Amino acid sequence: MTQMKDIDTMRRARDIDGLIGALLDPAEAVRLTAAEALGTVGDERALEPLERLKFSDSNVGVRRAASLAHARVVGRLAEKKAMAGWLVDT
Secondary structure: OOOHHHHHHHHHHOOHHHHHHHOOOOOHHHHHHHHHHHHHHOOHHHHHHHHHHHHHOOOHHHHHHHHHHHHHHHHHHHHHHHHHHHHHHO
């Protein structure tokens, strides 16, 4: 079972696989915090697991956190794509 301090360590280390694994933890608080951390990191590998979680978790708070995190990741990816296009155009 993952502990809350582990989530922060994984977030700081950008351990995407570890954070994705924490989305399966039995503790709701761990799943919620892992989803939030994945949204903060903004790695596209988190998109599919967050998409699944936002529709399937038994806890509404976890589903909400996964939905917000998913939106943050999508937004970051759109920003990167826009910036890449802008750099090519200049």
